[in-house]
Amino acid sequence: MPTPRAIDLEDAALELIRRASTVLPEDVTDALKRAHDREESGSAAQQSLASILQNISMAAEASTPVCQDTGTLIFHVYYPFGYSTASMINQINRATIRATEHAYLRPNAVHSLTGKNSGNNLGAGAPQFHFHEWETDEILVRLLLKGGGSENVCAQCKLPDTRLKAGRNLDGVRKVVLDTIFAAQGMGCAPGILGICIGGDRGAGYMSAKEQLFRPMNDRNPVPELAELEERLLKETNELGIGPMGFGGKTTILSVKISALHRLPASFFVSIAYLCWAGRRADMTIKNGEVVYHA
Numbered sequence: 150m151p152t153p154r155a156i157d158l159e160d161a162a163l164e165l166i167r168r169a170s171t172v173l174p175e176d177v178t179d180a181l182k183r184a185h186d187r188e189e190s191g192s193a194a195q196q197s198l199a200s201i202l203q204n205i206s207m208a209a210e211a212s213t214p215v216c217q218d219t220g221t222l223i224f225h226v227y228y229p230f231g232y233s234t235a236s237m238i239n240q241i242n243r244a245t246i247r248a249t250e251h252a253y254l255r256p257n258a259v260h261s262l263t264g265k266n267s268g269n270n271l272g273a274g275a276p277q278f279h280f281h282e283w284e285t286d287e288i289l290v291r292l293l294l295k296g297g298g299s300e301n302v303c304a305q306c307k308l309p310d311t312r313l314k315a316g317r318n319l320d321g322v323r324k325v326v327l328d329t330i331f332a333a334q335g336m337g338c339a340p341g342i343l344g345i346c347i348g349g350d351r352g353a354g355y356m357s358a359k360e361q362l363f364r365p366m367n368d369r370n371p372v373p374e375l376a377e378l379e380e381r382l383l384k385e386t387n388e389l390g391i392g393p394m395g396f397g398g399k400t401t402i403l404s405v406k407i408s409a410l411h412r413l414p415a416s417f418f419v420s421i422a423y424l425c426w427a428g429r430r431a432d433m434t435i436k437n438g439e440v441v442y443h444a
């Protein structure tokens with residue numbers, strides 16, 4: 150049996166977690182600043198965004214978490230042929246334990262039967278790992294920290310929906326997304342970021358919807374129909390008037406990202422992954438032992 154290629158990424162993963170937890174990506178911060186400037190001067194919406202922006206800047210300066218809920222750790226690792234995924238999991242797990250000791254992460258992994266907190270963010274399904282072998286000769290590790298309040302307002306809808314008169318088409322997708330955001334009424338710490346998947350089964354749909362949350366805020370979907378729907382939903386969700394933290398206002402959603410998967414003829418799911426304003430994601434690439442951090 151060939152020997153797996155070796156890499157030591159524990160220290161690099163610790164720094165990746167620190168960055169994800171304490172420094173919000175520039176594109177997310179910029180979107181929040183633009184939202185702040187758009188709101189009525191002195192309104193509750195603007196004050197709420199001002200507090201969020203102040204928190205972000207204090208967290209980055211002090212290297213402390215942007216929010217007390219440091220969320221679920223979701224790792225996507227892209228790697229060339231020959232690396233041991235078990236070894237990478239061990240190293241990232243050790244980095245997670247150290248990140249918890251450094252208080253970059255709150256102990257967030259609770260046993261669902263005993264209610265006992267593991268104290269180090271490790272547990273069944275925690276952290277989450279998704280591995281992708283690719284042709285490129287470098288390793289890319291992507292991390293998303295997804296807050297619990299935002300996870301609570303995720304939704305999976307199926308079409309058709311007679312209550313909403315939503316059929317199995319893009320207009321039906323639009324209707325169930327608007328209904329979901331209206332029902333959330335600012336819960337999940339608005340303004341939020343939406344990752345949506347049309348199709349797939351229930352598991353693949355949610356996974357793809359969450360992968361959309363790694364996309365930069367200002368990219369454009371290469372599929373014209375989806376790009377158009379992203380823009381329309383961004384406009385229409387913000388016309389709901391729910392506003393930051395549900396205080397009313399012009400900004401309920403900061404960006405909308407949509408994917409589409411094949412589905413069974415019998416099913417048409419729309420999976421909506423809602424991410425709070427704390428859109429904490431960070432990437433690193435490792436090539437020839439050199440680590441480069443992004444975002």
Ligand code: SF4
Binds near residue numbers: 217297338
């Ligand atoms: S939903 Fe997001 S912003 Fe709200 S408490 Fe959780 S991590 Fe913090």
